[in-house]
Each structure stands twice: as structure tokens, then as C-alpha cells.
Amino acid sequence: MExxxxxLSESSxxxxxxxxxxVRLDQRTVLADGRGIILTVREFHxxxxxxxxxxxxVSREEIYDLVWGGxxxxxxxxxxxxxxxxxHKLETALPHWSFIQTHIGFGYCFSPRPLNP
Amino acid sequence: MExxxxxLSESSxxxxxxxxxxVRLDQRTVLADGRGIILTVREFHxxxxxxxxxxxxVSREEIYDLVWGGxxxxxxxxxxxxxxxxxHKLETALPHWSFIQTHIGFGYCFSPRPLNP
DNA sequence: CACCTGCGTTCACAAGTCTTTTACAGCAGG
DNA sequence: CCTGCTGTAAAAGACTTGTGAACGCAGGTG
Numbered sequence: 001m002e003x004x005x006x007x008l009s010e011s012s013x014x015x016x017x018x019x020x021x022x023v024r025l026d027q028r029t030v031l032a033d034g035r036g037i038i039l040t041v042r043e044f045h046x047x048x049x050x051x052x053x054x055x056x057x058v059s060r061e062e063i064y065d066l067v068w069g070g071x072x073x074x075x076x077x078x079x080x081x082x083x084x085x086x087x088h089k090l091e092t093a094l095p096h097w098s099f100i101q102t103h104i105g106f107g108y109c110f111s112p113r114p115l116n117p
Numbered sequence: 118m119e120x121x122x123x124x125l126s127e128s129s130x131x132x133x134x135x136x137x138x139x140v141r142l143d144q145r146t147v148l149a150d151g152r153g154i155i156l157t158v159r160e161f162h163x164x165x166x167x168x169x170x171x172x173x174x175v176s177r178e179e180i181y182d183l184v185w186g187g188x189x190x191x192x193x194x195x196x197x198x199x200x201x202x203x204x205h206k207l208e209t210a211l212p213h214w215s216f217i218q219t220h221i222g223f224g225y226c227f228s229p230r231p232l233n234p
Numbered sequence: 235c236a237c238c239t240g241c242g243t244t245c246a247c248a249a250g251t252c253t254t255t256t257a258c259a260g261c262a263g264g
Numbered sequence: 265c266c267t268g269c270t271g272t273a274a275a276a277g278a279c280t281t282g283t284g285a286a287c288g289c290a291g292g293t294g
Contacts, residue, residue, distance in 0.1 A: 027173055027174045028174055028176075028220065028223050029174055040221070040222065040251085040252055040253085041221075041222040041223065041252080041253095042252080042253070043252095076254090076255095077254090077255080077256090077270090077271095078253080078254065078255090080269095080270065080271070080272085081253090081254080081255090081271090081272075082253090083271090084270090084271055084272055084273095085272090087271095088272090102270070102271090104262090104269065104270075105268090105269070157240085157241060157242080158241085158242095159241080159242070193244095194243095194244080194245090194281085194282095195242085195243070195244090197280090197281060197282070197283090198242090198243080198244085198282090198283080199242090200281095200282090201281090201282055201283060202283095204282095205283090219280095219281070219282095221250095221251065221252075221280065221281075222251090222252080222279090222280075
């Protein structure tokens with residue numbers, strides 16, 4: 001039942017939930033199936049930005065502005081690099097879930113879904 | 118038996134217990150396996166603040182506000198220095214336990230756990 | 235009063251971690 | 265093929281944290 005849920009729900013203003021993933025904004029912590037995941041400041045901020053807009057495609061420029069602040073320099077790859085790092089940590093913690101989709105030529109989309117098998 | 122317990126329990130409003138550590142708020146004393154640990158005023162206050170929120174990540178700013186009072190001056194390292202002093206005393210008293218985790222770029226977390234070897 | 239001691243604060247440096255940049259490989263489209 | 269885009273490892277650089285030491289201060293002691 002919960003498996004089909006792709007919508008992110010908010011227990012409160014400070015907690016984002018997506019499947020087995022829980023992002024606690026006020027405490028700067030992330031739980032995967034109740035176990036803590038250690039993220040760096042950037043990784044956490046990036047996840048918070050993406051997870052707060054489930055199912056919405058967000059452009060690199062906007063992500064950059066929200067997480068790094070200011071306009072994204074030309075040819076900057078920071079967003080890509082951090083999405084990669086974040087995906088890696090999420091995958092390690094929750095191997096059967098996928099959270100971030102790439103939208104080629106544009107940006108990324110937070111869209112939690114269980115992987116079939 | 119108790120080894121697996123990472124949650125802090127409260128025998129009363131005035132005593133915080135975490136593994137073999139007992140913080141007596143009303144008496145301003147700390148016991149490690151029943152033996153007293155001598156802490157200075159600052160050290161005790163810091164421990165009390167952290168131990169009263171087990172498993173919660175607390176920012177340096179908040180710690181500073183609660184223990185020192187007021188806003189933390191820029192580049193102030195008092196919190197770090199006292200965490201270091203506190204860790205040292207706790208380690209001396211309870212070599213096989215770890216109590217305070219660092220969350221880089223943010224703050225500290227009181228998370229009592231026995232050390233494996 | 236002169237001295238000693240303990241505490242809190244600040245400083246400085248080493249060690250460690252994180253961020254940014256760079257480079258290269260794979261992929262899809264023309 | 266050639267080009268543009270993405271994934272990602274690794275190098276280089278920037279920033280954080282741990283901690284010993286120095287300093288000033290206040291209280292206690294002879």
C-alpha cells in the first residue's frame with residue numbers, strides 16, 4: 001500500500017517523507033527505514049530542495065540558485081556532481097528505491113519509487 | 118542487556134541516564150559506573166544540555182545560546198573547546214563508551230554507545 | 235601581601251573533511 | 265564520425281574541527 005505512494009507527505013513543516021526516506025529539516029538529519037544517513041551540508045541542502053518539490057522537474061539553474069546561491073556559472077558541473085554523490089548515498093541506504101530522475105538538457109526531478117526487483 | 122540501549126532514560130526530571138553515565142541535574146554531579154566525575158560549571162552545563170536531547174543533532178549556535186547565553190560570536194570556538202574537554206573527561210572515566218558525535222558544518226549530537234573492541 | 239591553583243577564554247597549528255574543478259568515458263542524435 | 269550532454273572518479277583547493285598552550289582573573293593559603 002505504501003509502496004505505491006509516490007507523493008511526498010508532510011508530517012509537519014519540518015519533516016519531509018518519501019517512501020522509507022525521512023528528511024528532518026530542523027535537525028539536519030535524514031532517516032532511511034529509521035536508520036540515519038550521514039550527509040554533508042551540501043548534500044543535505046540539495047536533498048531538501050529536491051524533496052520539497054516531489055514530482056516537479058527543477059532546472060539546474062534553479063537548483064544552483066537555491067543551494068549554492070546566485071547564478072550558476074557557465075559550464076559549472078557542481079549540481080551534477082552532487083546529484084551523483086547524493087544518489088550514491090541514497091542507493092547504499094535504500095537499494096530498492098530510486099529518488100532522483102534526470103531530465104536531459106534541463107534538470108532533475110525528485111520522484112521516489114520502488115524499483116521492481 | 119543494557120548494552121544495546123542507545124536511548125537515554127529519565128528516572129525523574131532531575132536525573133538523566135545514558136548507559137553507565139548518570140547526570141544528576143539537581144545535585145550538579147555526574148556518575149560513571151557509580152563513580153563521580155568532576156566537571157567544571159561549563160562542562161556540566163554543556164553535558165546537561167546535550168544529554169537532555171539524546172540522538173538529536175544540535176547546532177553550535179543553539180548550544181552556545183543555551184550554555185553561554187546569547188548569540189554566538191563569529192568564529193567563536195568555545196563550544197568546540199568544551200566539547201573536547203568534556204569528551205576527554207568522559208573518555209577517561211568510561212573508555213569503552215562514546216557519547217558525543219560531531220556533525221561537521223553544523224553541530225554535535227549526544228548519542229551514547231559502547232565502543233566495539 | 236606574595237604565591238599558588240583552577241577555570242574560562244583565546245590563539246595557533248595540525249589533521250581531517252568537504253567542496254570545487256578537472257578530466258575522461260559512455261551515450262544518443264545528427 | 266562528430267557533437268553535446270551526463271555520470272563519476274580523482275586531483276586540487278578551501279574550510280572545519282581537535283587540541284595543546286598561553287593568558288588573565290578570582291579565590292584560597294601561608
